[in-house]
Amino acid sequence: MYKRFLIIATALLAVSASSQAKVRLPHLLSDGMVIQQNTNANLWGWAKPKSEVTVSASWTAEKFHATAGKDGKFIVKVSTPAASFEPLTITLDDGDGAATISNVLAGDVWICAGQSNMEMPVKGFNGCPVKEYNNVVADAANNRGLRYCKIPSVMSMKPLADANCQWRNSDMRNVSDESATGYFFGRMLSRSLNIPIGLIEANKGGTRVESWLNEASLKKYTDEKLDTMSIVRNSRYDYERTLVWGNGTFAPVINSTIKGIIFYQGCGNVGYHTTDYAFRLSKLVEQWRSSFGDVPFYFVQIAPFDYGPGIEAAKLREQQAKAMDLIPNSDMVCTNDLVYPYERHQIHPCQKRQVGERLAFIALNHNYGFSNLYCDSPEFDKMEISGDTCFIKLKKDYGGLSRYDGIEGFEVAGADKVFHPAEACHYWKQGNDPHNEWIQVISKDVKSPVAVRYCFKSFQLGNLGNQGGLPLIPFRTDTWDK
Template sequence: MRILILLIAIFFMAPVDAFSNISLPSVFSDNMVLQRNSDVKIWGWAKPGEVVKISTTWGNDTFQTRVGKNGKWEIMLPTPNIRGPQQVSIIGYNTVVLKNVLLGEVWLVSGQSNMEWTAAAGIDNAEAAIADAENDQIRFFTVLNRTASCPQQDLDGSWVASKPETMKHFSAVAYFFGKKINKELGVPVGLINSSWGGTPAEVWMPSEVIENSKELTEAAKMLPKTEWGPRDPGLLYNAMIAPLVPFELAGVLWYQGESNTDNANHYEQIFSALINSWRQKWHKELPFFYAQIAPYEYGDNFSGVKVRDAQRRVLKMPKTGMVMTSDIGDIKDIHPRNKEDVGLRFAALALNDVYGRETAAHAPLVSEIKKNKNKLQITFSNAEKLSLDKENPATQFEVAGKDGNFKPVKFSIKNNTIELNVREIKDPVEIRYSWRNTGTSNIFNEAGLPASSFAEEIE
């Protein structure tokens, strides 16, 4: 008790200024990458009423603000497109100098184990990829795993340059994405990895999003407790995403869905809510690209393919894009080892949709189904030179009549559309394609990208 009283006395006797040093969130540190050609918000904490100033080596202007009563401050900092390492100085009662700062493209990557998966954990051609990872223009920030019951102001992590010893413990998908973007654009790339294996989407969004929706609340109750990762809504958003808001980003990469097979029928609503919630928190329509989960033996139901189809349906949201994995997966391994092609396909989406490069990035996507007597005509977008995989030519199209019984039907490819023969189906009302948890598409476009599994009603 005496020790406690002594500590309290020392606390109150100490000069106020001793507790007013400028401090910053961990994401603002040496070796960081700031989004170029933007107005970047820098924020932190200091003594209420104190004047905080920021200066940089890339400009002559000084920007300042006064710390609020809550001890928080923020300053908007314009960032040009400039090469080379820079410094950012934050000046107040004390001075904090951030060194070796680069201006480039910053992407947040998140999800569960397939995004978290590292070269050290085992990927194709790991040894060569690790040996080739020396690149000071690619920087990593790994958010350490933790949970919180309410939104936090800071998190654990630090910026490091890409080297063999850092790359092999970073998200492999993110690394291959960043390497390609750096090569094609010739600018630095900052990658913030906030992912945790075995987690459903619910833990990655604010808990109030779930609580304010009856459907999402009921869907969350379907998730079983497991030893793999947290299950309660909001726990990882609070600890691993909220402290990053509103760090300026070029966009988001997402690889998740395997842990939502228990409520697959609701995944379209769940995932859409997550995307909307993040965009609302960042106050901008962030490009949001995601990987469709790969075919895998989830059991004798359709839970896996239902998640894949839900992901396809989410593409109706603006500024979204989906990486196909059905042709580069492993139905015996929920963690396919080909992470490079996933990263490269993410990069193709970003290069095409964000950076204006004409890159073959999008897979065939069903856009219209027309009934014409005994035939169904399926029109696809991104359907340039549709072709059939000759090693897997069997039909994956099934059609059901009003009796609900699905039967395989023959098909032909004509003028970048697909025509189905439904002569033997009375009153066809529903069509599905590659509708198996382990289904691997056999229809590809000119870019070598497979069509997604889908199920649609016939009007």
């Protein structure tokens, strides 16, 4: 039934696009949109086949032109102004009928992609609240020029060219339905920079990274079977299906001109191609950048959650940390400190404000020139062992660690590969290194240590951070399977 409906809908779309005598635009290009500032931005749609489409914009006397193909499709680049809160107008005319977009703002446009922790709205899911909801809604009255557009989450075996969506202001009436992570990211950018920010939400809960790879990428880089029946059989649930979510939910935004992408996904890959997740994620970024250009890609490491026995979730986080080095122009937010102990079995932790704001700190530092903002979590650098004591050196600590005593989350193992809880504290190592701050790790149960782990479990909360209060990224010094 679904397949039949899709064929009929696709056919109707083709007829509409080719037979009309008036410019038609995708829903994403509509009243209230935010257009990427200071660039040559794409506008696209359908017009009378082989007609010339002329674009007029309220901010310039210059005209922009494109020729529609035999199928009526066209795409045109328009030079855009600097960001401002002045409402703009764009008109596209093929000679037989014009389409006008009103109340347009020039600013920066970011895509918010991923699975349910990106999709989770400010009002939360049932049984999954977002912290301080009422305060967040009331504060939305202070937003200016912050807008979002939610792409409906749909599946398709072929890439869709349009989606039934509309732009909304992030105000008190609308913010409840907006991605919480995306909203807090956009709010921080908008208020810090005093410019309009547009957020395009293209996400679906439960999806795997393979759900967003297109057919060409899947064929080239994976062994996934792509016929309809195999896609269905190889997934326990529809949200895990390969290919179809990217075709249905992301393809409609692929022509957009954007500033960057934020991404929160990974839970769906715990136990599914965990060990090559970084590679597959890097290929997804390459795929998207083939359309958007070399835009920034900032992503969130999955939060602590009790997935059951084993270290598959820890391995997935390890892969995400590796992806930072594998993907140029990328960075990652660590969330190890953003889960309460009572959320052990809560896949959607409530502290979304800090997640979005940490993503914004990265963007403000890397893309907007605020190098004085601390945006990176500390990472493991190296280990030295002396007798029964391990000494751990970190990098990206911004000149200091957040606590001297009572450090939690470390474990030590000997040659038997059995890990035991360890005590950890600051250690000022003698020598010529002006930055000689190390962490001393010792366990009374391990006399000859060979390996150290920090929060390398499905659910383990640490409390060590850097000078900026950002949490240490979970790590291990071994490569053992368990």
